[in-house]
Amino acid sequence: MQLYIAGGCGEHGRNCFYIQGDTKNVMIDCGVIVEEGGNIGYPELSDEQIENCELVLITHSHGDHVDALPWLFERGYKGDVVASKFTFEQIPFDVNNAVNLEDICPDGKGEYKGIDITWGRSGHCVGGVWYKLEFDEKVMFFSGDYCFDTQVYACDEIIGKKADIAVIDCAYGKKKIDYQESCFNLIKRMRELFKKHKIIFMPVPKHGRSIELMELVTKNGLTAYFYGDEHIMHEIESIKNYGAWLKFIPNTDKFLPHTNEGEQGIVFISDSQLNKPMQQAIAKDLIDKGAYGLMTGTVDKGSFSENLINQGKMEYFCYPIHLSNIQYNSLKNKNVFACTVAYHTEDFKPPNTIKF
Ligand SMILES: [Zn+2]
Ligand SMILES: [Zn+2]
CATH class of the missing domain: 3.40.50.10890 (Rossmann fold)
Incomplete structure (x- = not known):
């Protein structure tokens, strides 16, 4: 199995992660990047990848995670899009084939299209979630934009999780942020x-x-x-x-x-x-x-x-709603992830394709 990074690593925006499994392909987030000068950049996905994608899961409503969805459907995507109820309410356009996460996974767990899905609140905004996915005998973890230290937003701490691969928020990169x-x-x-x-x-x-x-x-x-x-x-x-x-x-x-x-x-x-x-x-x-x-x-x-x-x-003046490298490492230590990928930062650039 492999993770293909269509965007979001080595840059700040167009978050899009594509899991190529043995029996199915799944995408997590589909956002855009606003380049210097105002140009919009989309995830790097081939027609074949889009056509063969079975399901898209969305972590939250921010543009760098969802704004490429209309483009994805224009390019021929025909599957469902899963997100929390409030995420769909906040997205400023209609999403085709929308499936409420709370309906298919009440109480944080469920199965949909042959994928075991576990989710929790990510503390980043109302409706924001992290995902643990299991299919084709592998476990994959996606933190979404994650913040455990908050004033008001509830967060289900990412702790004691096991996964073969984990894609974790590291938006503040090497900056020391407490x-x-x-x-x-x-x-x-x-x-x-x-x-x-x-x-x-x-x-x-x-x-x-x-x-x-x-x-x-x-x-x-x-x-x-x-x-x-x-x-x-x-x-x-x-x-x-x-x-x-x-x-x-x-x-x-x-x-x-x-x-x-x-x-x-x-x-x-x-x-x-x-x-x-x-x-x-x-x-x-x-x-x-x-x-x-x-x-x-x-x-x-x-x-x-x-x-x-x-x-x-x-x-x-920073008000943290993401993780820095220090917090990313401490999160790694609280969980058992065989391989971790830092996203949302220009400071680290993993290869585009990672086998696991
Ligand atoms: Zn965000
Ligand atoms: Zn983001």
Whole structure:
């Protein structure tokens, strides 16, 4: 059996892993990469691989894991797509042949198309999961984007698992990132910034960081008020429905729609790279009014966010929602994986094909 890496290793984006088994082929995630200059890159898959793929499993709704799905169907894929209910709700386009993970694997386990599937919550966003798959007498593990240290998101720790091959999040690569230290540094910087600015704006992905950051900031008594654009408000209003995906339901009474009138606190903008015109306009407008930006996720080369950082209008302070190399290694030690592959980082580049 072999793992073919169609994207996501040695780069940050277009995550796509293709297992070529003896009796069937299965794909995990199918995302895109936004290249410098705005070009979209797709996974490297042949027509034959697409045609012979029996099932696609999706770990979560972020574009680097799902945005190539319409392209995959255009190129002739005819099988099913499995993901959690909230992942399907968050994906901004209709997915053909969608199969709810919770329906085929209630209580975290099940069998579908001859594949034994075990899944758990990955702590990265609502609906985000890791997978353990078993077929053709081999066991394969995929962490998805994984974060055990969280404020609000529930995570089923990856511990004591056995697999012949494991593909593990290592998005922070060789950077030394410690969760507690990152939180401490972020809060310390916010405290300094609030002495000079009434408003801090934070560009975040549509589904992910805003709830985590709100809780962290509230716990530290930094500001009473939060504001969000339309997408963020939709997520905040949905919190009450998230149930088991959260450790608890945070209080969102002080989270208001962004209007530009008399605001004081943190404004969340639903586009990390601020490349979308609407979100970019919100940031520009806030800067004109004296606001300052804080970015907590990876800055894409050539993005508007990078531009703002270079102009001294925004700063980067990490809020970890992935693993670094140190955490990747410690996760390896807590499990029995015969072979491990680090993905989501430019720092490590395994061969495209790995036999196991
Ligand atoms: Zn993600
Ligand atoms: Zn990702």
